[in-house]
Amino acid sequence: MKLLGEARSLVKANIRDYGMYIALIIIMLTFSILTDGLFMSSRNISNLIDATGYIAVLAVGMTLVIVIRHIDLSVGFAAGFLGAIAAILLTQMGIPYYLTIPIILGLGIVVGLFNGFLVAQIGIPSFVASLAGMLIFRGALLRVTEKSGTIIIKDEQFNAIGNGFVPAIAYVNGLNLFSLILGLLFIAFYIYSEISKRRNKLKYHFEVISGPMFTIKVVFISAIIAYITWILAGYNGFSWTVIIMLLVVAVYHFLTTKTVLGRHIYAVGSNPEAANLSGISVKKITYIVFGSMGMLSALSGILFTARLQSATTTAGTLFELDAIAAAYVGGVSAAGGVGKVTGSIIGAIVMASLSSGMNLLGVGISYQYMIRGAVLAIAVVFDVMTRRKRA
Numbered sequence: 001m002k003l004l005g006e007a008r009s010l011v012k013a014n015i016r017d018y019g020m021y022i023a024l025i026i027i028m029l030t031f032s033i034l035t036d037g038l039f040m041s042s043r044n045i046s047n048l049i050d051a052t053g054y055i056a057v058l059a060v061g062m063t064l065v066i067v068i069r070h071i072d073l074s075v076g077f078a079a080g081f082l083g084a085i086a087a088i089l090l091t092q093m094g095i096p097y098y099l100t101i102p103i104i105l106g107l108g109i110v111v112g113l114f115n116g117f118l119v120a121q122i123g124i125p126s127f128v129a130s131l132a133g134m135l136i137f138r139g140a141l142l143r144v145t146e147k148s149g150t151i152i153i154k155d156e157q158f159n160a161i162g163n164g165f166v167p168a169i170a171y172v173n174g175l176n177l178f179s180l181i182l183g184l185l186f187i188a189f190y191i192y193s194e195i196s197k198r199r200n201k202l203k204y205h206f207e208v209i210s211g212p213m214f215t216i217k218v219v220f221i222s223a224i225i226a227y228i229t230w231i232l233a234g235y236n237g238f239s240w241t242v243i244i245m246l247l248v249v250a251v252y253h254f255l256t257t258k259t260v261l262g263r264h265i266y267a268v269g270s271n272p273e274a275a276n277l278s279g280i281s282v283k284k285i286t287y288i289v290f291g292s293m294g295m296l297s298a299l300s301g302i303l304f305t306a307r308l309q310s311a312t313t314t315a316g317t318l319f320e321l322d323a324i325a326a327a328y329v330g331g332v333s334a335a336g337g338v339g340k341v342t343g344s345i346i347g348a349i350v351m352a353s354l355s356s357g358m359n360l361l362g363v364g365i366s367y368q369y370m371i372r373g374a375v376l377a378i379a380v381v382f383d384v385m386t387r388r389k390r391a
Contacts, residue, residue, distance in 0.1 A: 019382065020331055020346045027350060031357030039357055042235035045228070050162075052352040053241035054079070054303040058323035059330065059344040060252050061296035064289045066327055067269040069336035070119060070126035072290065073320050074133030075297045078111055080316025081141040083301030087151040087311035088144060090158060097158040104298045112294020113287060120286035134320070142313055151311040162306030165236040166243065175230070179237030183229025186246075187222045194218050241303055245345070248296070252341040265289065270337030325372070326351055329379040351375070 031039040038044060058075055065072050086104045089095040095103070111133075118129040145151060153159060170177040194214075201208050208214070232238055256262035267275040268285045276282050300319065305311050330347025332339030351372060358368045 020329065020343060020350060024346060024350050024353065027353050027357065031353065031360070035357070035360045038360055040231070042231050044356065044360070045231045046235045046239065048352055048356045049232075049245075049349070050239050050241045050307070051356075052348050053162075053245045054300040054307070055319065055322045055326060055352070056245050056345050056348040057248055057296050057300045057303065058319060059326035059348045060248055060341045061293040062320075062323040063327045063330065063332050063339045063341055063344040064252075064256070064265060065126075065293050066324075066332045066334070067265060067336055067339045068285060068289050069269055069272070070286070070289075071130060071324070072115060072126065072133075072293050073130040074111075074115065074137055075130075075293060075300070075323060076316040076319030076321070077134050077137035077141055078108070078294065078297040078316070079301035079304060079319055080311075080314075081137040081144070081301070082108055082111075082298045083305035083315055084141055084144050084151065084311035086158075086302055086305055087153050090153055090155050091151060097155050100158070101302060104302060105295055108294040108296070108298025108301075109291050110294065111297065112291040115294065116287040116290030119290065120283040137316070141315065145311060145313045149313055153305065153309050153311070159306050159309045161240050161244070162303050163309070164240050166238045166240065168237055175233040176237030177233075179233040180229060182238055183226060183233070186229075187225050190225065191218055191222060241307070244299070244303065248299070249341055249345055256341060261288070266337055322348075322351065325376045328376060334380060334384075347379075 028040065058079065062072065062075065082104050085107065086100050089100045089103065090097060115126075115129055115133055118124045119126045166176075166178055166182070168176040168178050172180070194217075198208055198214060209217070232242075256265065264275070264280050264285055265288075267278070267280055268282050272282050275285075301316070304315060304319075308315075326348035327339065327344045328334070328347070329350050330339070330343035330345070332344065354372055354375065355368060358371065363371075
């Protein structure tokens with residue numbers, strides 16, 4: 001009973017963080033029951049996560065943009081346009097993929113810095129500046145693809161980024177051994193990081209949850225990671241899209257939680273005036289966050305283009321809205337200063353799970369849009385209510 005009471009208190013105190021995980025579990029269990037287990041099949045989960053990749057990457061960058069109280073509507077068509085440029089470099093100019101990718105990422109940073117310049121230096125509201133960018137990139141995308149409509153990419157190494165899987169060194173009872181090893185390494189890293197974090201808090205006399213509750217939490221999350229690994233290993237294992245997505249999350253999680261830059265980003269989002277008075281350059285942080293958003297837009301464009309193995313005139317349509325929805329569902333606050341990149345990934349998976357489950361059930365596209373919109377509205381209402389309670 002004592003542990004149960006502590007668990008309730010823990011969930012209540014961290015409802016913003018744990019709410020999305022609870023929602024994801026409920027969604028997955030519901031669709032698994034309604035589809036007689038088809039939703040949780042290895043093939044469907046693998047396809048679901050792969051299809052989430054390019055939106056999840058955008059959601060990570062969008063989280064930081066919203067944290068500093070801005071928005072970027074240009075990321076969708078920027079991703080589509082940069083993906084088309086990658087296709088042109090590969091097919092028409094003969095530039096190899098290992099040079100094309102850094103070139104596109106560099107162009108993405110330039111695009112992001114330009115948005116940052118308009119917002120930080122000129123003082124244009126981010127909504128207006130990014131809306132202008134969205135229209136410009138939409139036109140640019142149509143321009144570069146107007147001759148053929150679709151640019152087919154035949155570079156197998158580039159296409160593997162969106163469709164390929166980590167090679168299997170062997171199979172054990174039909175399971176990809178290398179993917180199992182990767183999953184075990186990830187679990188080991190998670191356990192080590194949690195124990196290390198707990199020790200540091202105890203060292204400086206910070207409040208921590210009890211030992212038994214800590215053990216239950218670590219075992220539960222490790223079991224979830226192990227289950228997902230087992231599911232993916234039963235199909236083709238970890239895809240390169242998943243590996244890239246995990247690397248992006250790991251890097252940005254480290255930057256936002258373990259570095260001075262991360263603390264400055266959240267300080268600017270919480271109170272820009274106070275941050276400026278304390279010596280933090282709000283303009284510099286704005287440049288960095290928008291530059292980062294531009295780079296992740298380019299990476300998203302690469303993942304999407306590689307997945308389709310082509311660049312199309314419709315690439316990037318509604319990407320920005322999906323990224324914003326994933327960020328809000330993942331716990332970012334509309335008021336700024338609150339939000340985690342890990343949450344944005346969960347938010348992206350929640351939205352993708354809804355689409356995948358409804359597709360398997362044969363729900364009409366009109367109802368799908370309405371349901372996803374309702375989920376987004378609930379997430380924002382939840383954010384407003386939790387902030388009122390804390391106030």
